Amino acid sequence: MGDTSASMPGPGLRGRPCPQAALALSAGLIAWSLIANLVIGDTAYTVRNLLLTAGLLIAARRAGLSAAALGLTRQRVGDGLRWGAGAVAVIAVVLWVGVALAEALPLVPSLLADERAQLDGPALAAAMLVRIPLGTALFEEVAFRGVLLAVLLRCCSPKVAVLTSSVVFGLWHIAPTAVSLDLNGIAATSPSGLAAIVGGVLITTVAGLAFTWLRWRSGSLLAPVLAHWATNSLGLLAAATA
DSSP states (O other), X not given: OOOGGGGSOOSOOTTSOHHXXXXXXXXXXXXXXXXXXXXXXXXXXHHHHHHHHHHXXXXXXXXXXXXXXXXXXXXXXXXXXXXXXXXXXXXXXXXXXXXXXXXXXXXXXXXXXOGGGGSOXXXXXXXXXXXXXXXXXXXXXXXXXXXXXXXHHTTSOHHHHHHHHHHHHHHHTHHHHXXXXXXXXXXXXXXXXXXXXXXXXXXXXHHHHHHHHHHHHHSSTHHHHHHHHIIIIIHHXXXXXX
């Protein structure tokens, strides 16, 4: 699909120790997840995340990270579209099979379960076409596969950078998982709640590895943004269907 070497980051952070910057950014992202989910809630979700996305990109560029390091070069948009479209197709097929097998396999409905699936038509469409792509997929991909990955690659080997950014992405999902459990009447500190949180961290860490692979192969942040959107939006549609 393209020369993966072109996805390697450009200039690093000027005048700042990379390990400290990577640690601060990782801790800041996890702390923000806790605050956003447990304190702020859904208030202005999409708007605030769009503002945070812009802030992260401005700060990264001023710190010396190139557009290539962030996966934002125009030259790789085509590769990003092709890899992203391929990922969307695969995700759509997997979810379609899951819905088709929902009655035959009792485990499938529980895997597809999402309380947002109870939304009415307009609200469901708004979630799939506005909230998820702009408030979730774009923000999280810029944060994790864009800025954090680029910062880590300045001070770590590619394998360590990819694994670290994916683990931080997994830890980022502790708070939203706890909120989801609470909505379903399950205490996060109960045995089943803790198991669900650990499982959520593991699953999203693996998802982070997959999204990073797309970012790396395509050289464009567009590919994981599309895959992330498909996972969340088409997963929500599958839950509503099932």
